[in-house]
Amino acid sequence: MHTRQLSTAGPQISEIGFGAWAIGGGWGKQEDAESMRALNMAIDRGVNFIDTAQGYGDGHSEQIIGEVLKNRSESIFVATKTAPAEGPWPPSPYCRWQDRYSAAYLRANVNERLNNLGVDRLDLLQLHTWTRAWNDDPQPLMVLHRLRDEGKINLIGVSTPEQDQDCVIQLMRNGLVDVVQVIFNLFNQEAAAQILPVAAETGTGVIVRVSLDEGALTGKYTADHVFPEDDFRHRYFEGDRMRRTTERVEAIRQDIESFGLSEDYTMADVALKFALARPEVSTVIAGMRNVKQVEQNTRTSQLRDLPSEMVTHLHRHNWQRGVWYSGK
Template identity: 40%
Template sequence: MNYRTLGKSGLRISEVGFGAWGIGKSSWVGAEDDESLRALNLAIDRGINFIDTAMGYGNGHSERLVGELIKSRSETIHVATKVSPINLKWPAVAGTPVEEGFTAEHIMKCAENSLRNLGLETIDVLQTHVWLDSWSGEGDWLDAVVKLKEQGKIRAFGISINDHEADNAIKALESGVIDTVQFIYNIFDQTPEEKLLPACIKHNVGTIIRVPLDEGGLTGNVGPDTTFPEGDFRNGYFRDDRKQEVYDRVKAIAGDLDASMEQLPEIALRFILSHPGVSTVIPGMLRSREVEMNCALGDGRGLPEEQVQKLKKHAWFRNFYK
């Protein structure tokens, strides 16, 4: 496993991290705790030392599973978690007052809850689970960040920005108070390359890349006849003719790179890791076979520049969360 520095936090983390949304058993259907713990343990065995979770993933269930893992292991495991917004609205709606998103009191309370769930004395990275750049310099949320750092309860503070809104963090990054930023970046959504990633490099802000496989779309396993379990959020994400659209586009990617559909997950993850502004990518991993596959890609090699350039024309900006 190759390791990278998470910006100004100074943390050395695996370039492939463990995305722990799915194991929270909310939105994603199919996770079982025993298998989730096996996947978590295997991830540590294979060199992963960074896990991204959130209070909102199963109302703390994901955090508690991660806490079980940490208690059973001797290795240093870096954990990032997230504070849910007060109004419980994902994503944050433009014009929302900061007081409906995050206050110092709310952040302090949530940090304490997460520390209990995780069984930790210090959280490596505490993040807001949504963000509006209009909140920079507003409200009292920063007071909580300063206090939590002074108390040794968090090492770094970050923001997780709204889906497909790559420019909705520039002001926060320029303020100098943000250590990390989490956002969507993949073959389809390459917009972070325009402003966000250059700003992260300039201000030494660590980057945590989510949705690297487009919720499964870039695995090559989603086709016109694909079905998802009842209650799984992907039924909405890939509704109507979206599965056919995705399938046609991933076939075009495979053809352009003279690759098989089975190679698409590797291509998708290596594309992201080829960017110098990326600290870590956090694919979701529900099962051991997914851990094995993803960890094998964390070797620091990325993609050949020729392939990276070919993938530029496959950018496809859209928002399937709506």
């Protein structure tokens, strides 16, 4: 497993990270025993970065991670997230930070994260979403800086709102965050315009999420696939979205074949390697809920990088499809 540095102040972390949303719930039925097997195998295979959140099963994902790490001797970096108090997601331009991320709320929430993970200090605490409306008075981040001074947090980050990822650029340039978590994949390449260059300019770590477009870029789904209602993808791919997506996935598959890589690289390998082709990227999160997925996603690090001419060719798959989270 290859490693990269997470920001100028951060440690060396595995370039493939363990995405722990599904083990907390929200992606259909999941057994804790299987989650623990997946976590242990990932660590055995060199993964030392785990991404979780308060919202992944109301802390259940964090609790499973904490339980597994109690029995491991390796140094594992765990990034978690604090969701805002009740209100629109992402926060609207009219939301006040005082109502969504007040100091009292953040302090109580951070203590909850510490308890769930069973640690005295969080490796990385990210605000799970944000709004540009707070950029000129970013008091929630000031609270996190005070919590860092008190020894409860090491690194500070923001996970971008899907509708306005560029809102973190000002935060990076103002030195308010150590890390940003962004969507960057074969379909959504907008982070290449400014976020990634500014991250390099400011020494900000970059965690890439949704690198497989919620599983679509593995190439394993057909146009008529429907997810169970207890899987959040049931809505994400509602209507004709799966058909439109699989048509574009097939075009990527043809590119892989035309470059002569189809025997050695899966669709998932190419999707992960595409994100890793950017040197600004510190780690790419891949969701792993079972041993098979761990085996598939960790093997990618062992493969040769994609040829530069192929990476350039794959730029053509950038897809301006809008934001599906808010409806069609």
